[in-house]
Amino acid sequence: MxxxxxxxxxxxxxxxxxxxxxxxxxCISTAAMSFGLLPLLALLVASAIIMxxxxxxxxxxxxxxxxxxxxxxxxxIARGIFPGGxxxxxxxxxxxxxxxxxxxxxxxxxxxxYYVSTKASExxxxxxxxxxxxxxxKARSSPNILADPGMLLSLSLLFLPRVFDxxxxxxxxxxxxxxxxxxxxxxxxLPMLQTFIFMSIKGALVAARAMELRGYSEARTLAxxxxxxxxxxxxxxxxILLVLTGLAVK
Numbered sequence: 001m002x003x004x005x006x007x008x009x010x011x012x013x014x015x016x017x018x019x020x021x022x023x024x025x026x027c028i029s030t031a032a033m034s035f036g037l038l039p040l041l042a043l044l045v046a047s048a049i050i051m052x053x054x055x056x057x058x059x060x061x062x063x064x065x066x067x068x069x070x071x072x073x074x075x076x077i078a079r080g081i082f083p084g085g086x087x088x089x090x091x092x093x094x095x096x097x098x099x100x101x102x103x104x105x106x107x108x109x110x111x112x113x114y115y116v117s118t119k120a121s122e123x124x125x126x127x128x129x130x131x132x133x134x135x136x137x138k139a140r141s142s143p144n145i146l147a148d149p150g151m152l153l154s155l156s157l158l159f160l161p162r163v164f165d166x167x168x169x170x171x172x173x174x175x176x177x178x179x180x181x182x183x184x185x186x187x188x189x190l191p192m193l194q195t196f197i198f199m200s201i202k203g204a205l206v207a208a209r210a211m212e213l214r215g216y217s218e219a220r221t222l223a224x225x226x227x228x229x230x231x232x233x234x235x236x237x238x239x240i241l242l243v244l245t246g247l248a249v250k
Contacts, residue, residue, distance in 0.1 A: 002165055003061050003115075003164065004115040004160045004164060005161050007056075007116045013050070013054060014117045015228075015230070016231055017122070017126075017224070018118045018123040018125075019123060019126045019231075020234040020238075021114050021118055021234065022114070022118075022123050023235060023238050024235075024241075025110055025114045027238035027241040027242050027245075028106070028241060029107050030245055031241040031242070031244065031245045032103045032107050033107075034245045035245070037099065037102075040102050041102075043106050043110075044102065044106050047110055047113065048109070050113055051109065054117070056113070061109075061112065064108060065108070068101055068104045068105055069101065071100075071101065071104060072101030075097040075100050076094055076097035079093035080093035080094065080097075120154045120155075120158045120161070122225070123157065124150030124151055125150055125224045126224050127149050127150040127153050128148050128149060128222055129222055131148075131149050131150070148218040150222075155207070162203060163200070166199045166200050170195050170196045174192055
């Protein structure tokens with residue numbers, strides 16, 4: 001399953017604009033990298049409550065959580081190995097590494113909440129509109145994607161969902177063909193990695209071709225959703241988190 005796939009949800013969160021949710025995600029990520037243990041646990045509980053309210057299954061988050069565990073393990077090794085004094089490892093560094101893993105887990109939870117409730121193109125539309133107002137947008141005769149930063153942002157936000165989709169397709173195709181039975185694990189991984197890279201490059205070319213065939217233009221019509229009171233509340237919540245981050249809340 002893809003933990004970052006967009007899933008239209010009949011909930012207040014799905015009706016909040018992408019720009020306010022994006023701002024809150026940035027604020028939460030900034031706060032998570034600065035807060036102490038107790039505020040981090042509060043953010044973790046808040047993310048779990050939101051996911052439970054939205055009925056987002058936790059089982060789809062297993063493999064990404066394992067990857068976060070590997071990063072925390074690497075952090076522990078890098079922090080504690082050969083501390084000096086003839087010791088091989090400093091056990092006292094484990095607490096800092098565990099805190100780092102908790103920070104990454106919180107960012108992952110809220111990133112999933114953002115992706116499943118937000119179309120990748122929504123935030124890009126706001127960015128393009130802002131660029132047009134700042135630069136006094138004028139339509140040009142020839143399309144130029146560099147003059148449409150929102151499209152670049154949308155394609156960037158689609159990177160994570162497409163990575164998981166491509167991985168799932170490669171893995172499913174291998175399983176259907178009984179690939180890897182009675183073979184070494186590393187020998188199985190390298191050909192699958194090659195196929196995954198090929199599909200990723202092919203997907204990028206297909207997306208570029210699809211934009212060309214659909215007559216993409218930097219003067220495309222943009223109609224983002226209007227900001228509501230709920231968006232104002234989300235902006236205020238993000239601002240509060242930034243203030244608390246600046247106060248170095250522990």
